[in-house]
Amino acid sequence: MTQIENLSPAQAFELAMESMRQKRWVEAATLWQAFRQQYSGHPAPWLQGAVSLMRQGQYAAADELLGHARMCFAQHAATWLICAEWARLQGDLRQEAEFLMQGRQLLGDQWQLLCQTADLEMRRGDHAQAQTLNQLAQENAPERSEPAIQTAEFAEKLGDWEQAKQRWRRVIELKPDYARGYLQIANACKMQGDLVTARRYRLASQYGPEILNAVAPSVQAEPARRGGVQRGHGLNLMGLVFTKAILNLKSEAARTHLNHAWVVIEPLLHLVIYYFLFGKLLNAGVENYGLFLLCGLVPWMWFSKAISTCATSILGGQSLMLNSNVPPAFFPLVSVVQSTLKQLPALLLLLLLGMATDPKTLSWALLYLPVIILVQFALTIVLGMLIAAVVSIVRDLANLVGTGLMLLMFLSGVIYQYQTLSGTIGHWVEFNPMTLVIAAYREVILQGQAPAGANLAYVLAVALSVGLVVAAVYKHQRRNFVRRGMS
Known part of the structure; x- marks a missing residue:
């Protein structure tokens, strides 16, 4: 404990976050409990401590921490997102919607809250409202890839493969190294029967987007333009x-x-x-x-x-x-x-x-x-x-x-x-x-x-x-x- 007390907040929190990344939830919860005494004015020990407890199924104990977070850290989007997750894990859609609404009332059109609300509406079956909320999230955070990923996933859930393909292309414009984006485009092309393009995007996910510039086999097959094709x-x-x-x-x-x-x-x-x-x-x-x-x-x-x-x-x-x-x-x-x-x-x-x-x-x-x-x-x-x-x-x-x-x-x-x-x-x-x-x-x-x-x-x-x-x-x-x- 003496060693922990000598750590800066960033170092201490990183120690607990590493335990969470390793899914050592008991260890993480213990560390966050110690940090709540030492850094009581920081939201992380309360919020991440609640997450660690939720992963262990201790929802009542997590609710106590989240109640404190709602009183002291209401201006943090993470407070309402984690509260909504707490409700979602227990299957309480009404409570989840209330937490998200409270967060939006306090923080306005914050893109993470909008995306989470859009996901809730999609699970409720209100596809139009989900798309509207997602579009608002994209407008408020045009540089973020998460809203673009969500709208592409929505198109996949609806079976609109052409729309999904276009939206995943928007994702890889924002994140050229996002391998999943190329795989999802490949899947959309496969669902449309375009196996050649699907194969090229699947390879792009493994070897990088530059492979998409390779000459297509159909071009090489034109014998009448053999010389020009070879030069090109x-x-x-x-x-x-x-x-x-x-x-x-x-x-x-x-x-x-x-x-x-x-x-x-x-x-x-x-x-x-x-x-x-x-x-x-x-x-x-x-x-x-x-x-x-x-x-x-x-x-x-x-x-x-x-x-x-x-x-x-x-x-x-x-x-x-x-x-x-x-x-x-x-x-x-x-x-x-x-x-x-x-x-x-x-x-x-x-x-x-x-x-x-x-x-x-x-x-x-x-x-x-x-x-x-x-x-x-x-x-x-x-x-x-x-x-x-x-x-x-x-x-x-x-x-x-x-x-x-x-x-x-x-x-x-x-x-x-x-x-x-x-x-x-x-x-x-x-x-x-x-x-x-x-x-x-x-x-x-x-x-x-x-x-x-x-x-x-x-x-x-x-x-x-x-x-x-x-x-x-x-x-x-x-x-x-x-x-x-x-x-």
């Missing part, structure tokens, strides 16, 4: 890829406290580790080793993360491919674009650090930097798509991707100058495209000179060769991707 499909697919990548980034950032700051923090942490390990302990012997290291780490982390996420991307999209016309290439493309967008701030950081620590960085050679980025982007796309295709057919290879990337990192000159390698090893390392890409970054940023054109041409040739293989694989193996992935 390609543009639509790329728009869908970028939309999905951006939404994934937002979702990823929302799950962490530092959000997008990790894009910059992560390469700096790697820099510190490798700098002290190789620059200090093992004495790499490279001038301005910190910038040298970043020139290797930033491009490599972009490449490595893109390939890692691509590896199982098709496997993760099996159900979507089975239920829609989304092509297998969509999934690795999203992974590459997402990794690219995520690493752009780190590339900017690399450039700014170069300008701040090395005067040779600020030169005309920086004009070649976008070319190097595009070359690496092309290489990453084709390799990511190839690995995604292979892993979707031979799943065991997914376990080797991490080890392979680690080996490739040490063969790409990320932490050392590959030119210092002698003999056969040095010769073979030059055939690694990422070695030449990283060398190009260093030539532009560290040395202030144009990258070797022959090296970039070689990387593009590798990307083109792999791209031709990838195009053939994705053209002829789509069914195998789905069938083997689901087995």
Whole structure:
């Protein structure tokens, strides 16, 4: 009890609310009882205490608390809503209506009271009055989704599926991430016999609203417009890829406290580790080793993360491919674009650090930097798509991707100058495209000179060769991707 007394009201109430979320009603009721002594002037201990008692079936004890709340906290909408719930749970519609009427007389057209009264009228069978009250709630709280959800539910109860569909669309306009809204639209479409649209909205509830922009199968079936359809499909697919990548980034950032700051923090942490390990302990012997290291780490982390996420991307999209016309290439493309967008701030950081620590960085050679980025982007796309295709057919290879990337990192000159390698090893390392890409970054940023054109041409040739293989694989193996992935 001493520990509870030291809590602020917000902390104390959150402790009790957590018990309620966990449905530990006895524990919650005990906490609210303690808080009523300590925070008697707050409505929460009385109202939420009553709710905790009601969930245990102790309606008489709850009524005592609600009676106090009606005297002391009559200006709170929650008081009348919980009193109405108390009456509803006991099947007393007359008492429920009286509580709601008292609340509206004191507080006016408060949207929660209007919605609860509309629900009561719907249960009484007065559909017209329920719709009128709901419309008034929507007018008084146009930014809230709850009244819109209620009116959509009313349409479903009346069996008006066209109206229900339109109203649920209004709900997802207010709450684009509300998965239930897409499921209810799918149900309305199913009831109307529109199974194709129902399937698309059902998929949208799983994968996000951007899937609704996918090209419909009926469009692809028009042979007379095959060329135009393919071009339109390609543009639509790329728009869908970028939309999905951006939404994934937002979702990823929302799950962490530092959000997008990790894009910059992560390469700096790697820099510190490798700098002290190789620059200090093992004495790499490279001038301005910190910038040298970043020139290797930033491009490599972009490449490595893109390939890692691509590896199982098709496997993760099996159900979507089975239920829609989304092509297998969509999934690795999203992974590459997402990794690219995520690493752009780190590339900017690399450039700014170069300008701040090395005067040779600020030169005309920086004009070649976008070319190097595009070359690496092309290489990453084709390799990511190839690995995604292979892993979707031979799943065991997914376990080797991490080890392979680690080996490739040490063969790409990320932490050392590959030119210092002698003999056969040095010769073979030059055939690694990422070695030449990283060398190009260093030539532009560290040395202030144009990258070797022959090296970039070689990387593009590798990307083109792999791209031709990838195009053939994705053209002829789509069914195998789905069938083997689901087995």
